[in-house]
Amino acid sequence: MEIKDLKILLKDIVRELEKEVPYASAFAGSVTGRGIRVGTYEQNVSFQSPAKGVTLTAFTGSFFIEQSTNILTEESIRKCAAELLNTCRKEGIDKSAGLTPDPGEPCEKDFYGPLEIDPFSLKLEDLVEEARKKSESLKAMNEKIVNMMVNYRHEYRDELFVNRNKTLFQRLNTWTTVYYAILQDKGKNMPVYSGDSRLGGYELADSDPEEFQRTLQDGLHLLHAGRITPGTYDCIFSPELSGMFAHEAFGHGTETDMFLKERAKGAHYLNKKVAATAVQMFDNPSYEGISGSFFFDHEGKLSENTQIIKDGILVSGLTDLNSAMRLKMKRTPNGRRESYSHKAYARMTNTYFQAGHDTLEEMIKDIKHGFLVDHPTNGMEDPKGWGIQLEAMYAREIKDGKLTDNYFTPIIVTGYVPDLLNSITMIGDTLKISGLGMCGKGWKEWVKVTDGGPYLRLKARLA
Amino acid sequence: MKKMIISLLEAHKEIGSWNLTVNREERDELYLIFDTVEQKRRIEEVLYHIEILVHKEKEKEGKRFTGSSSFQALPGESESALQRKIDDAVTAASLALNPFYDYDEFVPAKEKAEICDPLIRSDRARAMDEMKEKIFDIMKANPDVRLASSEIFLTCIRQERFNSKGLSHTSDKSEALLEAVFLTGEGEDEVESVLTREERFIKNIDLEKVMQKYIGFARDNLTAKLPKTGKYDVIFTEEALDNFFDFYISQLNASMKYNKMSVFSPGETIADEFSGDRLTLSFNPHIPGGYRSMDYDHYGTLTRKTEVIENGIVKGFSADRKYATYLNMPCTGSPGNTEVKTGSRSFKDLETEGTYVLSRFSTFTPNALTGAFSGEIRNGYVVKNGKRVPVKGGSVTGMMKEAMSRVFFSSEEVLRRSYKGPEYIKVLNVDIAGE
Numbered sequence: 001m002e003i004k005d006l007k008i009l010l011k012d013i014v015r016e017l018e019k020e021v022p023y024a025s026a027f028a029g030s031v032t033g034r035g036i037r038v039g040t041y042e043q044n045v046s047f048q049s050p051a052k053g054v055t056l057t058a059f060t061g062s063f064f065i066e067q068s069t070n071i072l073t074e075e076s077i078r079k080c081a082a083e084l085l086n087t088c089r090k091e092g093i094d095k096s097a098g099l100t101p102d103p104g105e106p107c108e109k110d111f112y113g114p115l116e117i118d119p120f121s122l123k124l125e126d127l128v129e130e131a132r133k134k135s136e137s138l139k140a141m142n143e144k145i146v147n148m149m150v151n152y153r154h155e156y157r158d159e160l161f162v163n164r165n166k167t168l169f170q171r172l173n174t175w176t177t178v179y180y181a182i183l184q185d186k187g188k189n190m191p192v193y194s195g196d197s198r199l200g201g202y203e204l205a206d207s208d209p210e211e212f213q214r215t216l217q218d219g220l221h222l223l224h225a226g227r228i229t230p231g232t233y234d235c236i237f238s239p240e241l242s243g244m245f246a247h248e249a250f251g252h253g254t255e256t257d258m259f260l261k262e263r264a265k266g267a268h269y270l271n272k273k274v275a276a277t278a279v280q281m282f283d284n285p286s287y288e289g290i291s292g293s294f295f296f297d298h299e300g301k302l303s304e305n306t307q308i309i310k311d312g313i314l315v316s317g318l319t320d321l322n323s324a325m326r327l328k329m330k331r332t333p334n335g336r337r338e339s340y341s342h343k344a345y346a347r348m349t350n351t352y353f354q355a356g357h358d359t360l361e362e363m364i365k366d367i368k369h370g371f372l373v374d375h376p377t378n379g380m381e382d383p384k385g386w387g388i389q390l391e392a393m394y395a396r397e398i399k400d401g402k403l404t405d406n407y408f409t410p411i412i413v414t415g416y417v418p419d420l421l422n423s424i425t426m427i428g429d430t431l432k433i434s435g436l437g438m439c440g441k442g443w444k445e446w447v448k449v450t451d452g453g454p455y456l457r458l459k460a461r462l463a
Numbered sequence: 464m465k466k467m468i469i470s471l472l473e474a475h476k477e478i479g480s481w482n483l484t485v486n487r488e489e490r491d492e493l494y495l496i497f498d499t500v501e502q503k504r505r506i507e508e509v510l511y512h513i514e515i516l517v518h519k520e521k522e523k524e525g526k527r528f529t530g531s532s533s534f535q536a537l538p539g540e541s542e543s544a545l546q547r548k549i550d551d552a553v554t555a556a557s558l559a560l561n562p563f564y565d566y567d568e569f570v571p572a573k574e575k576a577e578i579c580d581p582l583i584r585s586d587r588a589r590a591m592d593e594m595k596e597k598i599f600d601i602m603k604a605n606p607d608v609r610l611a612s613s614e615i616f617l618t619c620i621r622q623e624r625f626n627s628k629g630l631s632h633t634s635d636k637s638e639a640l641l642e643a644v645f646l647t648g649e650g651e652d653e654v655e656s657v658l659t660r661e662e663r664f665i666k667n668i669d670l671e672k673v674m675q676k677y678i679g680f681a682r683d684n685l686t687a688k689l690p691k692t693g694k695y696d697v698i699f700t701e702e703a704l705d706n707f708f709d710f711y712i713s714q715l716n717a718s719m720k721y722n723k724m725s726v727f728s729p730g731e732t733i734a735d736e737f738s739g740d741r742l743t744l745s746f747n748p749h750i751p752g753g754y755r756s757m758d759y760d761h762y763g764t765l766t767r768k769t770e771v772i773e774n775g776i777v778k779g780f781s782a783d784r785k786y787a788t789y790l791n792m793p794c795t796g797s798p799g800n801t802e803v804k805t806g807s808r809s810f811k812d813l814e815t816e817g818t819y820v821l822s823r824f825s826t827f828t829p830n831a832l833t834g835a836f837s838g839e840i841r842n843g844y845v846v847k848n849g850k851r852v853p854v855k856g857g858s859v860t861g862m863m864k865e866a867m868s869r870v871f872f873s874s875e876e877v878l879r880r881s882y883k884g885p886e887y888i889k890v891l892n893v894d895i896a897g898e
Contacts, residue, residue, distance in 0.1 A: 034555075038559075040723075041722050041723065042721070043561065044559050045556070045559045046534075046555075047535070047548075047551070047552065052537055062500070063499070063501055063502055064503075066504040067504070068505070068507070069508070070507075070508045070510070071539055072537070072539065076539075083505075091503070124554060124555060124558055125558050128559060146724075147722050147724060182723065182724050184723065189833055191833075227894070230860075230896030231896075260496055261496055261497075261611045261644065262611055262653070263644060263646075263655060265651070268651060322502075341508060343492070343494065343504060378828075380825035382841075384653070384654065385654065385655070385684075385855075387825070387856055389826065389839035410833075410835050412837040412858045414858045414896070461857075462896075463837070463857075463860050463896030
């Protein structure tokens with residue numbers, strides 16, 4: 001049974017459940033896709049794990065109970081509903097408890113993401129051959145590349161959300177291209193990669209070759225680069241690193257399920273200054289074409305832009321249904337699941353600092369000694385302590401207003417988030433959003449996100 | 464459905480070999496915010512994982528090639544839908560040919576990996592209640608600390624394995640996941656510590672001991688200060704152990720060697736010089752309760768313990784059937800749990816004046832290709848005038864090759880997840896960035 005075909009059945013099940021429980025909903029999801037990986041020594045074509053199933057949700061008046069199955073027959077789904085209702089009865093249903101999840105405004109709609117060339121309409125052998133030629137041509141760029149891997153991945157996700165007011169369906173196509181090279185010299189490895197992931201199809205297959213060239217040149221500098229002397233420096237964060245900073249520093253810290261758990265310092269700073277006045281930050285799942293975007297979240301809230309920081313002031317959190325209900329906050333479209341079989345949490349989507357007015361040249365020219373830090377690889381949140389950890393591939397030294405050829409690798413940025421945010425003195429004039437990232441809640445619950453920003457000039461501790 | 468799948472696979476003329484794994488998973492999840500239930504969940508899932516191998520002979524080159532492709536089938540899929548999936552997989556495999564390899568002939572397992580908690584298998588509801596009650600009892604005994612949130616996931620998976628070489632094997636495995644967040648302090652000075660443990664057996668989580676430890680970490684964070692910047696001796700323990708040897712686990716996997724991503728060869732030393740203990744590292748797929756314990760690997764090869772580093776010298780690689788064929792090296796099956804030989808010094812001997820003992824990091828995952836490691840310090844202490852002074856913040860950085868040249872392993876041993884080895888690993892002269 002296809003996900004879209006479940007509308008009537010799930011609507012009926014929700015109606016039946018709500019004869020006894022104050023609120024019920026259903027979410028069904030599936031993924032269909034292929035991955036092509038061609039490297040110098042081996043190649044592979046794989047099919048995306050379908051992650052296809054249904055989750056039924058009931059609110060007892062006190063808490064939520066969910067039951068999931070991947071056996072998509074009417075008999076099995078109704079059995080799942082019956083078991084869910086039994087569990088609710090055992091736990092106790094109390095409609096007078098005073099808590100009511102907001103079902104939202106009535107809406108019945110199907111949404112389709114952008115798609116110009118459907119990859120499934122293309123011959124697989126042509127895609128494989130294209131990847132092979134690309135791998136060969138990129139490897140030829142430098143003799144130090146010992147393995148050149150070209151990865152193409154395309155998928156479409158079907159998602160259906162049903163509650164008493166809503167029947168929403170979306171199909172989101174995503175194309176991902178990654179060029180991944182291993183440089184090797186005198187017994188040392190240096191991996192480099194570039195690429196992007198966006199909503200759309202084969203029309204997105206060609207990743208910017210100049211970007212790979214730049215990445216390759218950086219990698220060659222890094223092969224024998226040393227470690228930086230730990231210290232606090234004048235820094236310029238690249239747009240990609242600024243994006244990760246936005247995500248880790250204030251994205252996670254404003255997920256309001258953390259407010260419920262008293263795990264977010266941000267809860268005490270709503271409507272207070274947390275950053276330099278010029279700083280504006282957003283979370284926006286309605287941003288067209290980028291891979292963290294969607295039409296509705298997994299709890300039925302339609303997409304819209306949320307401003308998190310306005311003129312340096314923290315103005316909003318990112319909610320899921322449960323935390324919005326309990327905290328009596330305005331809902332935002334941030335209730336997201338890793339897949340149908342996972343719980344929905346308050347999660348980011350596309351999170352970014354807005355661009356300002358300064359050019360990179362202006363930022364560099366009055367730095368006596370500092371670093372341009374680029375190519376983020378990993379980050380971790382600390383919403384309670386407002387600590388930050390960002391890892392980047394390299395820092396490039398700036399001396400007397402000029403970029404030098406001194407590179408240091410790898411780099412870890414640590415510090416106290418308000419100190420970093422308040423030290424921002426210049427904000428670049430161009431926004432760039434990177435598409436390759438995933439986000440975990442701690443070490444699980446992985447969802448697709450993007451993050452971005454302009455160049456940022458600030459002070460940071462590097463090691 | 465599995466009979467239908469096997470029948471379709473066996474009938475397909477272009478399939479040289481095939482592998483079918485059927486996973487029936489049942490999972491119960493409990494989510495608490497403080498002492499109130501936020502959500503309860505139950506998941507039941509059946510999945511069929513299929514891998515097929517297509518063997519081709521290219522007459523011109525006089526060589527044989529193999530293409531592989533894998534996909535999943537869902538319960539209730541029709542025969543025609545399955546046939547389409549198989550046909551697509553054969554097409555895909557035929558387009559991505561690599562040098563020839565095939566699965567091993569089936570060999571019955573003499574040992575059986577113990578990887579299923581009997582209570583998770585028989586009565587997850589009771590196991591969940593017992594864990595919850597124990598957690599609440601421990602919290603009652605620590606009134607200055609609050610349990611902000613906890614998540615308990617208990618999973619039982621029945622796995623059936625079949626392949627074209629005669630493999631027919633059934634096993635049960637369990638997963639017990641606990642995530643708990645502890646808060647202590649007042650107002651804006653309130654601090655937390657976050658516990659995440661995932662084991663096959665509930666008893667391996669050792670609830671009482673691990674919760675007291677993390678409650679202690681939360682209390683330490685009330686007074687913890689930034690470490691001083693400089694080079695210090697550092698003892699890595701607790702969470703740092705989970706990924707500490709990732710560099711060697713990756714580099715000594717034959718797939719990395721084949722793809723020219725490994726810088727090691729047998730007979731080479733892992734460091735230029737040694738001023739401490741020398742690493743002996745094995746992969747052991749037969750540790751009871753080990754997270755990577757298994758009877759057969761993904762290709763159906765019978766697994767065995769493999770020593771890859773002995774006294775600081777590379778002995779060999781772990782190699783599944785594919786890469787063992789490509790590199791003409793012994794087939795060991797996929798690597799299992801990481802087992803590291805303990806040292807002769809106790810923790811008391813290692814915990815000297817001025818040493819940092821670091822337990823928790825934001826992340827600590829040495830780079831699989833370069834050996835570089837770094838991590839923001841979330842919990843630790845420094846021994847100052849004989850006292851343990853808590854530290855937090857700042858970072859530790861280094862390179863595994865240098866670390867292994869001046870390392871000491873404790874005599875105390877621990878099993879956590881897929882690591883069995885020294886509970887404390889002391890590395891001399893490590894860079895710390897802080898104050």
